[in-house]
Amino acid sequence: MSTSMFLLVCCGTRVFHAVPGFTMNSPYFVQTCRSVVTRSGAGAAGGAAAGSLRSKLTRSAGVGAAVPPVEVKVEAEEPKVSSVPSTTTGSCNEVIQQATVLMKTETVVLQNSPRGHKRTHLKVEYDRNDGVSSVKTEHWEPLNWKKPLELIREMRSSRDAPVDNMGAEKCYDRKAPAQVRRFQVLVSLMLSSQTKDQVTGAAMQKLRAHGCTVENILATDDETLGKLIYPVGFWRTKVKYLKLTSAMLQREFGGDIPNTVEGLVRLPGVGPKMAHLAMDIAWDQVSGIGVDTHVHRISNRLGWLRKPTKNPEETRKLLEEWLPRELWSEINWLLVGFGQQVCLPVNPLCSVCLNQYSCPSAHKSSPVKRPKSGSPRAQSSSSPCKVKTEPEQEIATKNEMIKQEPTCTSTSRRRRIKTKVNR
Structure with a gap:
């Protein structure tokens, strides 16, 4: 036996039941568990098999009282354990009822899955917004237009x-x-x-x-x-x-x-x-x-x-x-x-x-x-x-204004300078 959990299989439905301290993963345990309850509802060993199983688990755990269960995860595509017919023995019905209650709690991913079974992962999906902000832009318009x-x-x-x-x-x-x-x-x-x-x-x-x-x-x-x-x-x-x-x-x-x-x-x-x-x-x-x-x-x-x-x-x-x-x-x-x-x-x-x-x-x-x-x-x-x-028309008008302005030649400047000197 290895630590941290054991696997209970009933009526073709796999239930991951984690028990602190030990894990039952031997082939003998799987075969024994399968013989407890069949799909038709008839037990191979009857209620005695279910009782011996509970006693073995109690002795292997080293405690006299029932071990409190922990959270369980069940694969979504498989039928629920509660679908087992009511003709099963009383001890097995108690186990099934307890597993049904545990399935309603929050599911977790078990890190150490049993041999021969694939690990089940939770699929996390995020809302896609393609980079678009979720905030709606307000319609703008001028005041009193x-x-x-x-x-x-x-x-x-x-x-x-x-x-x-x-x-x-x-x-x-x-x-x-x-x-x-x-x-x-x-x-x-x-x-x-x-x-x-x-x-x-x-x-x-x-x-x-x-x-x-x-x-x-x-x-x-x-x-x-x-x-x-x-x-x-x-x-x-x-x-x-x-x-x-x-x-x-x-x-x-x-x-x-x-x-x-x-x-x-x-x-x-x-x-x-x-x-x-x-x-x-x-x-x-x-x-x-x-x-x-x-x-x-x-x-x-x-x-x-x-x-x-x-x-x-x-x-x-x-x-x-x-x-x-x-x-x-x-x-x-x-x-x-x-x-x-x-x-x-x-x-x-x-x-x-x-x-x-x-x-x-x-x-x-x-x-x-x-x-x-x-x-x-x-x-x-x-x-x-x-x-x-x-x-463009204003620029053209400025150019026309510049062309129309009288230009001061060098000769006119010389004449002005001479007149100032003579004075």
């Missing part, structure tokens, strides 16, 4: 901003076939980048008179096409984009524009803003918010973003997180016109804005240094419709 939006709607009720009369929704030929109308919407959006709506509208009128279709754009040489769209911003680059886009539409889409954002952004010169606006105007599908420089600027000024953004694409993602989808199509039209008339990029007209008492940026967005009188920037800031709205 509906009131400023209603005031902007009130200020835009007249619909007299440049975007209302010369935007992409007004530049296509309504009598043309649907495929041609969609192409003209895309062309107007491509020309509107870094360009005021007045210039874009004039260029689209000349293109429509020439024939603004995929076939006519491909048949027109670059020089003629450049004269038609001049003076839109970066007109030489846009001539190249118009040719490449028209060739791609004819080759891959049968002359029509794609009906998905993924397909539109593949076209040369088309970005996310143009793609979402084209889906809304040309295909009448709201796929996202068209964020240009006006929407980007005003959203940051009003505090409508969870954190300040540096480009329109970041603004679009943060706006779409909280702004209701039914407002995605309207917000571009509202904020673009509002930015053209009131919330100007330079010298915003906060004194006439209805949100001047609730806007966190009211009376704070104007630059410290004002442009000189007579300069192009001063003339553009005097009227809402002539404001430079893009950073």
Whole structure:
């Protein structure tokens, strides 16, 4: 016999019964125990065998009283001991009842299993979260954003901003076939980048008179096409984009524009803003918010973003997180016109804005240094419709101002020095 436990097998069911001090693992004990109770319930030796077994165990343990049992573990796939028929002898029934009570206690893994039997291990499983935090993020939205939006709607009720009369929704030929109308919407959006709506509208009128279709754009040489769209911003680059886009539409889409954002952004010169606006105007599908420089600027000024953004694409993602989808199509039209008339990029007209008492940026967005009188920037800031709205256009204006300033030559300096000496 070895230390720490013994094995009792009854009715084909294995019960691990640990007894402190000794373990019965001899083949004779296993055979004797199997002969006590069979699956049919008839004992080979009757109650006497069960009694002799208990007496042997008591004598081997060296105690007169029954040894208190310890915790037991039973393999899950095997039947319970309590399923033994009631025809067994009384002594064996007592042992079975005692084992049944022990099985209800907490199971443990026995370190020294009997010979010929595999050690049973507890299977521990952990909740899989795949690295995702179980804490739910709260839905963020700006405080009292509906009131400023209603005031902007009130200020835009007249619909007299440049975007209302010369935007992409007004530049296509309504009598043309649907495929041609969609192409003209895309062309107007491509020309509107870094360009005021007045210039874009004039260029689209000349293109429509020439024939603004995929076939006519491909048949027109670059020089003629450049004269038609001049003076839109970066007109030489846009001539190249118009040719490449028209060739791609004819080759891959049968002359029509794609009906998905993924397909539109593949076209040369088309970005996310143009793609979402084209889906809304040309295909009448709201796929996202068209964020240009006006929407980007005003959203940051009003505090409508969870954190300040540096480009329109970041603004679009943060706006779409909280702004209701039914407002995605309207917000571009509202904020673009509002930015053209009131919330100007330079010298915003906060004194006439209805949100001047609730806007966190009211009376704070104007630059410290004002442009000189007579300069192009001063003339553009005097009227809402002539404001430079893009950073690239402001840089171009600065370069023009530098070129127009009179330069002081070396000869003029010499003359000034001579006059001072003579004096």
